[in-house]
Amino acid sequence: xxxxxxxxxxxxxxxxxxxxxxxxxxxxxxxxxxxxxxxxxxxxxxxxxxxxxxxxxxxxxxxxxxxxxxxxxxxxxxxxxxxxxxxxxxxxxxxxxxxxxxxxxxxxxxxxxxxxxxxxxxxxxxxxxxxxxxxxxxxxxxxxxxxxxxxxxxxxxxxxxxxxxxxxxxxxxxxxxxxxxxxxxxxxxxxxxxxxxxxxxxxxxxxxxxxxxxxxxxxxxxxxxxxxxxxxxxxxxxxxxxxxxxxxxxxxxxxxxxxxxxxxxxxxxxxxxxxxxxxxxx
Numbered sequence: 001x002x003x004x005x006x007x008x009x010x011x012x013x014x015x016x017x018x019x020x021x022x023x024x025x026x027x028x029x030x031x032x033x034x035x036x037x038x039x040x041x042x043x044x045x046x047x048x049x050x051x052x053x054x055x056x057x058x059x060x061x062x063x064x065x066x067x068x069x070x071x072x073x074x075x076x077x078x079x080x081x082x083x084x085x086x087x088x089x090x091x092x093x094x095x096x097x098x099x100x101x102x103x104x105x106x107x108x109x110x111x112x113x114x115x116x117x118x119x120x121x122x123x124x125x126x127x128x129x130x131x132x133x134x135x136x137x138x139x140x141x142x143x144x145x146x147x148x149x150x151x152x153x154x155x156x157x158x159x160x161x162x163x164x165x166x167x168x169x170x171x172x173x174x175x176x177x178x179x180x181x182x183x184x185x186x187x188x189x190x191x192x193x194x195x196x197x198x199x200x201x202x203x204x205x206x207x208x209x210x211x212x213x214x215x216x217x218x219x220x221x222x223x224x225x226x227x228x229x230x231x232x233x234x235x236x237x238x239x240x241x242x243x244x245x246x247x248x249x250x251x252x253x254x255x256x257x258x259x260x261x262x263x264x265x266x267x268x269x270x271x272x273x274x275x276x277x278x279x280x281x282x
């Protein structure tokens with residue numbers, strides 16, 4: 001139904017004139033001079049109100065939390081700068097409840113922390129990890145650093161549904177992670193997703209950190225971080241390649257269960273699930 005147009009609805013005559021008269025009556029309303037002066041004064045006040053300087057506004061937008069990088073370049077958790085219209089668009093990290101502010105976690109192998117990627121600082125290191133044959137076999141991002149950059153940028157410039165991170169163990173970068181909203185990911189077309197399901201991708205960069213339980217400890221720690229920092233999330237999920245037996249084993253040892261085997265583009269995956277409800281039992 002279209003909106004009502006007041007001009008088309010007959011109304012009783014306010015002046016008591018004969019409604020058969022086809023001429024229109026005009027009611028002339030005049031505002032008191034004092035009220036007109038008051039309105040004009042308020043308009044002048046709005047025009048002359050001081051506006052915040054761009055420099056101050058820029059300082060107010062940013063929220064930085066320092067971290068203890070130990071490899072030449074300091075790793076700093078920086079909340080992404082938001083661009084685009086302010087109305088109706090959530091801050092970039094709101095979809096994952098601010099990964100940069102999740103803080104450190106104590107684990108059996110050391111103090112671990114996720115720090116969102118900065119390409120200018122982290123690209124060389126992540127690209128080197130991607131070219132490790134054991135990693136390249138499953139991530140398929142070997143080659144020039146631009147290949148890795150092309151993988152990172154859509155996440156960094158997107159709406160925050162996937163946050164790439166470097167994992168620091170006792171201050172040393174040693175792993176790469178992607179924390180993502182599985183319910184907003186194409187993965188959701190391949191399993192019965194629930195609202196706020198949160199997914200994990202990871203790789204252990206250093207050969208010395210593989211095969212001795214480090215991955216299991218970190219997977220459990222990150223799953224706990226997700227459940228602690230994201231109250232709306234009831235499940236943490238992952239989809240390692242079924243052929244990647246060490247990865248599947250690490251997830252199982254970290255309290256995940258095998259939910260299903262799913263056919264994904266390019267691989268047959270093990271759908272691994274860590275349930276909030278079973279957190280104390282696994």
